Amino acid sequence: MDALVSLSKRRGFIFQSSEIYGGTGSCWDYGPLGVELKQNIKRVWWRDYVQRRPDMMGLDASILMHPTVWKASGHVDNFTDPMVDCLECRRRFRADKVDETPWVHYCPATKGNKFTIPSGEPCSHCGVTRTLCPECGKGELTPPRQFNLMFKTFMGPVEEDASLTYLRPETAQGIFVNFDNVLQSMRRKLPFGIAQIGKAFRNEITPGNFIFRTREFEQMEIEFFVNPLETVDGRPADEYWHERWIEDSMAWFRRYGLSEENLRLREHAADELAHYAKRTADIEYHFPIGWSELMGIANRTDFDLKQHAKFSGKALTYFDEERKEHVVPYVIEPSAGVDRALLAFLADAHREEEVRGEKRVVLRLHPELAPIKVAVLPLLKKRDDIVRTAHAIRDELSKDWSVVYDDTAAIGRLYRRQDEVGTPYCVTVDVQTVGDQAKGEVGDGKVTIRDRDSMEQIRVPLDSLGSVFRELLGGAAWASVAGRFERKGDGTGA
Numbered sequence: 001m002d003a004l005v006s007l008s009k010r011r012g013f014i015f016q017s018s019e020i021y022g023g024t025g026s027c028w029d030y031g032p033l034g035v036e037l038k039q040n041i042k043r044v045w046w047r048d049y050v051q052r053r054p055d056m057m058g059l060d061a062s063i064l065m066h067p068t069v070w071k072a073s074g075h076v077d078n079f080t081d082p083m084v085d086c087l088e089c090r091r092r093f094r095a096d097k098v099d100e101t102p103w104v105h106y107c108p109a110t111k112g113n114k115f116t117i118p119s120g121e122p123c124s125h126c127g128v129t130r131t132l133c134p135e136c137g138k139g140e141l142t143p144p145r146q147f148n149l150m151f152k153t154f155m156g157p158v159e160e161d162a163s164l165t166y167l168r169p170e171t172a173q174g175i176f177v178n179f180d181n182v183l184q185s186m187r188r189k190l191p192f193g194i195a196q197i198g199k200a201f202r203n204e205i206t207p208g209n210f211i212f213r214t215r216e217f218e219q220m221e222i223e224f225f226v227n228p229l230e231t232v233d234g235r236p237a238d239e240y241w242h243e244r245w246i247e248d249s250m251a252w253f254r255r256y257g258l259s260e261e262n263l264r265l266r267e268h269a270a271d272e273l274a275h276y277a278k279r280t281a282d283i284e285y286h287f288p289i290g291w292s293e294l295m296g297i298a299n300r301t302d303f304d305l306k307q308h309a310k311f312s313g314k315a316l317t318y319f320d321e322e323r324k325e326h327v328v329p330y331v332i333e334p335s336a337g338v339d340r341a342l343l344a345f346l347a348d349a350h351r352e353e354e355v356r357g358e359k360r361v362v363l364r365l366h367p368e369l370a371p372i373k374v375a376v377l378p379l380l381k382k383r384d385d386i387v388r389t390a391h392a393i394r395d396e397l398s399k400d401w402s403v404v405y406d407d408t409a410a411i412g413r414l415y416r417r418q419d420e421v422g423t424p425y426c427v428t429v430d431v432q433t434v435g436d437q438a439k440g441e442v443g444d445g446k447v448t449i450r451d452r453d454s455m456e457q458i459r460v461p462l463d464s465l466g467s468v469f470r471e472l473l474g475g476a477a478w479a480s481v482a483g484r485f486e487r488k489g490d491g492t493g494a
């Protein structure tokens with residue numbers, strides 16, 4: 001995790017929020033490369049789930065909503081975490097997570113020496129397990145009490161109870177309250193889904209682990225409405241679609257680069273299920289902090305639509321033409337955090353390799369997610385014709401992709417910089433490309449493309465660059481494209 005935090009800061013992915021004022025707890029700002037990566041994650045998600053599917057539509061609901069929404073949804077009464085306080089240092093912890101961090105221990109078997117013991121383990125000297133505050137190692141913890149995670153705010157200029165509302169703690173409710181609007185305006189038949197990407201806010205008791213748990217984050221959520229009276233493949237429609245969404249979501253993360261061995265499914269036990277859920281499965285990822293939730297896929301039944309119908313007095317039903325009756329749809333909710341997804345993609349892509357005895361740090365990001373797709377590098381920055389050609393290539397390619405020009409170091413160092421931020425391809429313009437007028441040599445009009453992962457290089461005619469990158473960035477394997485061109489020495493940059 002330390003390597004990711006440091007790389008993120010050094011290379012412009014993620015900065016601590018308000019850093020010059022000492023930073024704010026648990027808030028992070030996405031820098032120039034981080035914002036590209038984040039937008040790419042959201043873009044492919046939207047494309048795959050909204051644009052490409054005939055049964056899905058998008059929505060962008062407001063963050064501030066009518067306060068009764070949160071009463072109806074159960075958040076005012078139930079959106080709580082159990083909190084304990086240290087009576088000595090006053091720090092607060094989530095009771096159910098307090099054993100998931102390393103703990104400080106003054107060991108009586110070693111004359112009170114201070115140790116920091118890995119989470120969940122007993123002291124190897126005296127054998128005790130943690131009972132006191134994990135941070136100061138001295139204070140007793142209070143019994144747990146419930147703490148509501150919603151941020152309160154006031155609508156309008158008067159700070160009084162009547163104007164009290166909340167920053168949304170999930171995007172889902174914006175979809176439920178718009179169910180009938182979408183149904184009427186878009187004339188859909190069940191099953192169909194509504195997707196939304198947006199900010200959510202939770203006053204987490206113990207935020208931390210970089211962007212894993214923050215108080216302001218983004219969600220990519222789908223509410224997929226199904227007819228509970230129908231069966232598919234001999235199973236109730238809600239159970240069938242729940243299974244489909246679990247498989248689909250797993251496949252989506254694998255498609256964009258998460259390794260099979262770092263992903264697993266975890267079913268919620270009956271006593272852990274949220275009050276609205278019939279079944280919930282989490283996709284867990286093997287983060288640097290251990291196995292933790294990446295996304296949840298819940299069968300929320302008809303709970304939310306029924307609650308909003310009850311509190312608003314509006315019918316939120318679907319007319320089943322075949323059965324001639326009104327039904328309240330069941331809903332399957334695949335819900336992923338954008339920031340957690342970004343952390344998983346970063347962690348999985350990050351490698352430290354040895355190339356010719358030197359360390360190479362590389363982000364093997366999926367090309368669709370990579371913040372920069374192509375870096376154009378002149379081999380000699382003193383040669384005007386080389387520099388001009390390189391700028392022209394950047395200008396042309398940047399009509400379609402995010403492309404940078406860099407001439408601030410020698411080629412080996414430029415390659416390493418691009419490897420470190422996950423740029424899948426570099427284009428190098430050299431003397432051979434433009435020729436040497438002084439010597440009466442004409443150029444061959446070809447440039448070198450270097451592949452990040454294999455470090456192989458090919459010579460490609462300038463007028464083929466656009467079509468070659470359309471193939472490569474459109475998903476074609478390097479080997480299948482490279483085979484058609486002349487090879488050039490290796491691109492280790494050594």
Ligand code: ATP
Nearest residue numbers: 202204212213214217293294295296335336337340
């Ligand atoms: P956790 O158990 O980690 O608190 P949760 O079960 O409360 O998460 P959900 O309500 O299911 O989370 O939210 C859906 C997704 O939103 C999560 O899988 C996660 O990716 C993301 N998410 C939730 N809380 C946070 C947070 N505080 N910071 C970043 N992402 C979050």
